[in-house]
Amino acid sequence: MEKAQxxxxxxxxxxxxxxxxxxxxxxxKKNLKETLTFFREIRQNHSNTCSSTPGLSCISLPRHEEDxxxxxxxxxxxxxxxxxxxxxxxxxxxxxxxxRLLPLGSEVGGACGLEGGACRRRKLCFxxxxxxxxxxxxxxxxxxxxxxxxxxxxxxxxxxxxxxxQECEDPAQRLAELExxxxxxxxxxxxxxxxxxxxxxxxxxxxEDCKRGILPIILYAISKDALSAExxxxxxxxxxxxxxxxxxVRAPSGPSDPGxxxxxxxxxxxxxxxxxxxxxxxxxxxxxxxxxxxxRLQRVLGPFTRQLLQNQQVEAATLLNAVQCRCLDLFINQxxxxxxxxxxxxxxxxxxxxxxxxxxxxxxxxxxxxxxEMKDMIVETLSGMKEQLLEDAANLHFSGQxxxxxxxxxxxxxxxxxxKCAGNVxxxxxxxxxxxxxxxxxxxxxxxxxxxLNAAYNVEVTFHSGSSVTRLFxxxxxxxxxxxxxxxxxxxxAEWKRKVAQDAIxxxxxxxxxxxxxxxxxxxxNSSHExxxxxxxxxILQRVLLLGALADSSRSLRDILLHGKPKMGRELGRxxxxxxxxxxxxxxxxxxxxxxxxxxxxxxWNDLALEFHYTRSLPKHDRLVNLHGSVIDHSxxxxxxxxxxxxxxxxxxxxxxxxxxxLSLKERLQIALDVVEGIRFLHSQGLLHRxxxxxxxxxxxxxxxxxTDLGFCKPEAMISGSIVGTPIHMAPELFTGKYDNSVDVxxxxxxxxxxxxGSVKLPEAFEKCSSKDQLWTNVKKGxxxxxxxxxxxxxxxxxxxxxxxxxxxxxxxGIVQPSLQSIMDRLCDNSDQKSGxxxxxx
Numbered sequence: 001m002e003k004a005q006x007x008x009x010x011x012x013x014x015x016x017x018x019x020x021x022x023x024x025x026x027x028x029k030k031n032l033k034e035t036l037t038f039f040r041e042i043r044q045n046h047s048n049t050c051s052s053t054p055g056l057s058c059i060s061l062p063r064h065e066e067d068x069x070x071x072x073x074x075x076x077x078x079x080x081x082x083x084x085x086x087x088x089x090x091x092x093x094x095x096x097x098x099x100r101l102l103p104l105g106s107e108v109g110g111a112c113g114l115e116g117g118a119c120r121r122r123k124l125c126f127x128x129x130x131x132x133x134x135x136x137x138x139x140x141x142x143x144x145x146x147x148x149x150x151x152x153x154x155x156x157x158x159x160x161x162x163x164x165x166q167e168c169e170d171p172a173q174r175l176a177e178l179e180x181x182x183x184x185x186x187x188x189x190x191x192x193x194x195x196x197x198x199x200x201x202x203x204x205x206x207x208e209d210c211k212r213g214i215l216p217i218i219l220y221a222i223s224k225d226a227l228s229a230e231x232x233x234x235x236x237x238x239x240x241x242x243x244x245x246x247x248x249v250r251a252p253s254g255p256s257d258p259g260x261x262x263x264x265x266x267x268x269x270x271x272x273x274x275x276x277x278x279x280x281x282x283x284x285x286x287x288x289x290x291x292x293x294x295x296r297l298q299r300v301l302g303p304f305t306r307q308l309l310q311n312q313q314v315e316a317a318t319l320l321n322a323v324q325c326r327c328l329d330l331f332i333n334q335x336x337x338x339x340x341x342x343x344x345x346x347x348x349x350x351x352x353x354x355x356x357x358x359x360x361x362x363x364x365x366x367x368x369x370x371x372x373e374m375k376d377m378i379v380e381t382l383s384g385m386k387e388q389l390l391e392d393a394a395n396l397h398f399s400g401q402x403x404x405x406x407x408x409x410x411x412x413x414x415x416x417x418x419x420k421c422a423g424n425v426x427x428x429x430x431x432x433x434x435x436x437x438x439x440x441x442x443x444x445x446x447x448x449x450x451x452x453l454n455a456a457y458n459v460e461v462t463f464h465s466g467s468s469v470t471r472l473f474x475x476x477x478x479x480x481x482x483x484x485x486x487x488x489x490x491x492x493x494a495e496w497k498r499k500v501a502q503d504a505i506x507x508x509x510x511x512x513x514x515x516x517x518x519x520x521x522x523x524x525x526n527s528s529h530e531x532x533x534x535x536x537x538x539x540i541l542q543r544v545l546l547l548g549a550l551a552d553s554s555r556s557l558r559d560i561l562l563h564g565k566p567k568m569g570r571e572l573g574r575x576x577x578x579x580x581x582x583x584x585x586x587x588x589x590x591x592x593x594x595x596x597x598x599x600x601x602x603x604x605w606n607d608l609a610l611e612f613h614y615t616r617s618l619p620k621h622d623r624l625v626n627l628h629g630s631v632i633d634h635s636x637x638x639x640x641x642x643x644x645x646x647x648x649x650x651x652x653x654x655x656x657x658x659x660x661x662x663l664s665l666k667e668r669l670q671i672a673l674d675v676v677e678g679i680r681f682l683h684s685q686g687l688l689h690r691x692x693x694x695x696x697x698x699x700x701x702x703x704x705x706x707x708t709d710l711g712f713c714k715p716e717a718m719i720s721g722s723i724v725g726t727p728i729h730m731a732p733e734l735f736t737g738k739y740d741n742s743v744d745v746x747x748x749x750x751x752x753x754x755x756x757x758g759s760v761k762l763p764e765a766f767e768k769c770s771s772k773d774q775l776w777t778n779v780k781k782g783x784x785x786x787x788x789x790x791x792x793x794x795x796x797x798x799x800x801x802x803x804x805x806x807x808x809x810x811x812x813x814g815i816v817q818p819s820l821q822s823i824m825d826r827l828c829d830n831s832d833q834k835s836g837x838x839x840x841x842x
Contacts, residue, residue, distance in 0.1 A: 008098045011186050013302040018077055018189035021309040024557060028316060029073040031553050035324060036061065038546060061323055072316040075215040077309065079192040080207075082238070083221030084231060086121045088251040089194050092221040095294045096192065097126070097184060103157050120165040122178055123206060124194040129181035134162060136176040139209050144176055165200060174200070190217075203234045207241050215312060217305055218246045225255040226264055235270060245288040246270065247304045252294055262290050310561050317558035324551035328613060331547065390501050394494040552609035552630065555616070556644075559629040563587040566594050566631065566647050573654070575695070586647050589628050593650040598636065598643045608644050615710050618685055623678030625649050625698055625708035651706060655697035655751075659760050667703045668755040669824040674705035675748060676820060680813045682707075683741050690734075692747035693726045694754060727772050728762070732780045733807055742807040745816070749802025753785045756795050794823050 039060050061069070079096070083089035090102035102124075123139075134151070136144040149159035158180065165174050186192075195206050210216055218238065227235070238246070248271065255261045265271040271288045291300035569582030578597035586592050599605040608630075615627040626649040636643035653661075655671065663671070675697055682689055689696075689707065696709045731746035733739040753763065761767075763785030769775040784803055787796050798819055804810045811819075 008298075010096070010298040010301065011098055013298055014096070014305060015185050015189055017302065017306045017309060018186075021077060021313065022189060024313055024561060025073055027553070027557055028313060028320075031550055031557070032069050032073055032320060035320065035550050036066070038550065039327075065319060065323065069316055069320060071212075072215075072312055075213055077190045077217065078210065078214045079190055079217045079219065080210065080242075081192065081194045081219050081221065082203075082234075083251075084223050084227070086119055086197060088221035088223040091251050091294060092219060092249055093124075093126075093192065093194055095297055097182070097186065100157055101180070101182075102163075102194075103160055119197045120200050121163050121197045122165050122174075122176065122200060123196040124163075124180060125177050126180045126182060126184075126187060126192040126194075128184065128187035128191075130183055131181065132183065133181045134158065135179045135181075136173065137179050138176055143179075144173060146173060146176075198230065198234070204237050204241060207238065211241060215309070216242050216244055217308060218242065218244055219301070220246050220248045221251055222248055222255060222261065223251040225257050225260055227261075227268075232268060235268075239270075245304075245308065247288070247301060248290045249297060249301070250291065250293050258290075265290055314558055314561050317554050317561065321551055321554040321558060324547055324554060325613065325617070328547045328551055329617070390498045394498045394501075548609035548613050549605055552612050552644075553632060555612070556630050556632040559587070560631045563629070565633065566592070566645060568594055568596070583647060583650070587628055589647075589649075591650040592628065593648050595646040595648065596633075596636075596643050597646065598641050605644075608646075612646065614687060618687075621678065621681050623674050623681060623706055625651065625706045648708070649706075651698040652701045653699055654695050655699060655705065655754075656694040656760055658699050658703065659694070659754065659758065663703060663758065665758075666824070666828045668758060669820065669827065671697070671699070671703065671705040672748075672752055672755050673817065673820050673824065675707065675751065676813055676817045678705070678707040679744050679748060680817065683744070683813065688741050689744050689747075691726060691729070692744055692751055693729045694751065694760065697751070727775050728766050730776070730779070731803075731807070732805060735776060735780060740807065742810045745810045745813060746803050746807075748813075748816070749799050749810075750785065752795070752799050752802065756791055756799070757788055758790075792823065792827060794819075794826075798823070 043060070081089050081092055081096075083092065087104060090104055093102055094100050094104070134148050136146045136148070138144065149161040158178075162178060193210075195203065220235070235246070248265065250258065250261075262271070265288075271290050289300065289304060291297065291304075563586055566583050566586040569584060572580045572582055572593060574580065578595050581594045581596060583592040583594040584590055586594075597604075597608060599608060612627065612630050615624075618624065620626060628647045628649070630647065631645045633643045633645055658671075659668075675692070679689060679692065687710075689710065691709065692707070696707060697705050698708050699705055729747040729750045731739065731743040734743055754760065765778065765783045765785060766775055769778060782805060785799075798811075798816065801809075801811050802816070
C-alpha cells in the first residue's frame with residue numbers, strides 16, 4: 001500500500017484524536033495521584049482533627065468514584081472491531097489502516113455470517129512495532145512456538161492459513177490470538193482488536209479481557225440488510241459488558257435497504273440513544289450511530305471517536321474537580337468557623353488567647369527579673385542537697401579492677417545519680433500544678449535541681465530510664481572525667497567517690513547556670529508564644545493552597561477538553577504579572593478577553609488557583625466581571641514556560657482610561673455606586689478584594705462599572721498577615737499584617753477621590769513621594785490626598801471617613817451606599833435644574 005494511503009485523512013484524524021487523549025491522560029493521572037496523596041496525608045497526619053470534626057470526613061474520594069477515576073486514567077484506548085461476518089470486519093480493518101492487510105471476498109471463504117456457520121477465524125490483535133511480524137500468543141500471557149505460513153516468505157496480506165484455526169490444533173493454539181506487529185502511525189497511539197468468529201469463541205469470552213484497563217471504541221461492520229437473532233443477542237451482551245456506544249458501519253457490499261436496517265436498530269434501541277450509563281453513574285453523552293459506507297467513514301468515525309474519548313476525560317475531570325472543590329470549600333468554611341468562634345465565643349478561644357498572653361508576659365517578666373534570685377536559688381540548692389548527694393555517691397558499689405575504665409564508669413554513675421534525681425521531677429508535673437502566679441507546687445528542691453542539671457549539661461532532662469540517659473550524657477561525662485587528674489589509678493573507696501561527686505557539684509557555676517536557664521527559658525517562651533499565635537489558620541491555609549492548585553488543574557483540563565485552547569488576538573493591556581489579549585470567542589461566549597499570566601513562583605500559582613476558585617464559586621453578579629474559564633498552557637513560549645490563560649468577559653475599557661477620556665459627574669457617581677455594590681457583594685461572601693484601584697474597575701459601553709482581578713482576593717478568615725495591594729490604595733494597617741475588610745473601604749475612599757476629581761492625576765501628597773517606601777511611611781504617618789476646590793462638602797466628608805486611620809471608625813459600606821445615592825440625587829438634580837434654566841433662558 002502506498003504511503004499516501006497509510007497517511008489518509010482518516011488515519012491522521014484518528015491518530016490526532018488518540019494522541020490528544022493520551023497527552024491529556026498524563027495530566028489527569030498526575031492530578032488524581034496528587035489528590036489521593038493529599039487525602040491520604042490528611043487522614044494520616046490529622047486523624048485526631050478528622051475524628052473530632054464531622055465535616056472532615058468528606059475529605060476523601062468515595063470508593064466508587066475513586067475506582068471510576070482510576071479506571072479512566074489507567075485505561076488504554078482500544079479499537080474493537082465486530083461485525084456480521086469476517087469479510088465485513090476485514091474490510092473495516094483494512095480501511096482503518098489504509099492497507100490491504102487482511103484477505104477479502106473469495107479469499108476469506110467460509111460462512112461465518114450464517115447461523116452455525118463453519119468459518120473459524122481466530123482473534124486478531126494489531127500492535128505497533130518497528131518491524132512487521134506475526135505471532136501466536138495466548139491473550140495476556142506468552143507467545144506460542146508455532147510455525148506460521150507468514151514465516152515462510154515475504155507477505156503483504158496475512159495468509160489465510162494463519163487466520164484459520166485447524167481442527168488438529170490443540171486447545172491452547174485454538175484459543176491463541178494472532179498478533180500482527182506493524183510500524184503504523186495509528187498503532188503508535190491505539191491497539192486494534194478484531195474479534196473471532198462466533199463459532200470459535202462466544203462474544204462474552206472474547207471480550208472478557210476488555211472489561212478492565214481498556215477504553216473501547218466499538219465498531220460493528222454490517223454487510224446484510226438485517227441483524228440475525230444471534231447477532232442481536234451478541235450486541236446486547238456487548239452492551240451489558242461494555243457500556244459504551246457503538247458505531248455501526250456499512251461495508252461496500254452492504255445492505256441494499258439501509259433504511260430498513262436503521263429502523264431495526266432503532267426498534268432494538270441499538271442506535272439513537274446513549275448505550276447505558278458510565279461507571280460514575282452519569283449518562284453517556286455519545287450516542288450509538290449507523291455510519292455511512294467505508295468510503296466516507298472519516299465523516300462519521302472521526303467525530304464519534306473524538307467525542308467518546310473527550311466525554312470520558314471530561315466526566316473524570318469534572319468528577320475530580322467536584323471532589324476537590326467540595327473539600328476546598330470545606331477547608332475555607334473551617335476557617336470561617338474558626339473566625340466566627342473567635343468573634344462569638346470569647347469565653348473559649350478569645351479567653352484562652354488572652355490568658356496565654358498574660359501567661360507569656362508574666363513568665364517573660366519572671367525570666368528577666370529573677371536571674372539574680374535564680375543564682376541564689378542554685379547556691380542554696382547545692383548546699384542543701386550536697387551532703388545527701390555525696391552520701392549517695394559514696395554508697396555506690398562496683399566490681400572489677402582499679403582501671404581507667406572502672407573509674408570512668410564510676411564517675412559517670414555518680415553523675416547519673418544526680419540526673420535520675422532531677423528526672424523524677426517531670427513525673428509530677430501536671431496541669432494542676434500551676435498556681436495563679438505560675439509557680440509549680442512541687443518539691444522545690446527537686447525542681448531547682450532539675451533546672452540546675454539541665455543547664456549544666458545543656459540537655460533536656462526527662463524521666464526516661466537510666467540507660468537512655470547514659471547515651472545522652474556520655475560526651476558530657478567524658479569531659480568531667482578528663483578534668484580529673486591522677487598519676488596512679490586510685491582506689492575506688494567511699495572517700496574517693498565522695499570526692500568525685502563533690503568536684504562535679506563544685507564545678508557548676510551558679511552565675512552561668514542562672515544566665516543559661518533564663519536565656520533558654522526566654523527563647524522557649526517566645527517560640528511557644530509565636531507558635532500559638534500562628535496555629536489557628538496556618539494548617540488550613542496550606543491545605544487550601546495545595547488543593548486549590550489541584551482543583552484549578554482539573555478544571556483547566558476539563559475546559560481545554562471541551563473548548564480547546566483560546567486564540568490570542570491583539571494586546572489590550574498589561575500588568576505586573578500578566579498580559580490581556582483580545583479573544584473573539586471561546587466556549588460559545590463572545591466577545592472575550594484573555595489574561596495570560598506566567599506565575600513567577602508557587603505563591604502566584606496559588607493566588608491564581610484561588611482567584612479562579614473564588615470567581616467560579618461566586619454567584620454571578622452584575623458588578624463583577626464574569627470569568628468563563630481557565631486553561632493551563634504547557635507549551636507557552638515554545639514550551640519554555642507554563643502560562644495560565646484566564647478567559648473572561650470583555651468590557652469596553654478600564655476606569656483609568658475612562659477618566660482620561662472624560663466622564664460626566666453623573667457617570668462618575670454611578671461608577672462609585674457600582675463599585676460599592678460590587679465590594680459589598682464580595683464582603684457578603686466573606687471575601688476581601690484587597691486591590692481596589694482604577695485599573696481593576698472595568699466599564700461597559702454605558703459606563704457601568706464591574707470589579708475585576710480577584711488575584712489578591714482572600715476569605716477574611718484566612719488572612720495570614722500578607723501585605724498585598726497597590727501602594728496608594730493601601731490602608732495603613734495592611735503594613736502590620738493585621739486587618740479586616742475595612743481595607744477595601746479605605747481603598748474605595750482613595751478611588752472616590754479620583755472619581756470626584758475627574759482626573760487620573762496623582763494626589764499632591766503622593767506625587768511628592770520619591771519612592772514606594774517613602775509613600776508607605778507618609779501614609780502610616782497620616783498623609784492623605786488633598787481636598788480640591790471642586791469637591792462637594794459631603795463628598796469630601798465621605799472620603800475622609802473612608803480613609804480614617806482607625807479601621808473601626810470607617811463607615812460600613814451599607815452606610816456608604818445610601819450616602820452616595822443621596823449625593824448623586826442631590827448633585828445630579830441640581831445639575832439638571834441648571835441645565836434646564838440655561839435652556840429656558842436661551
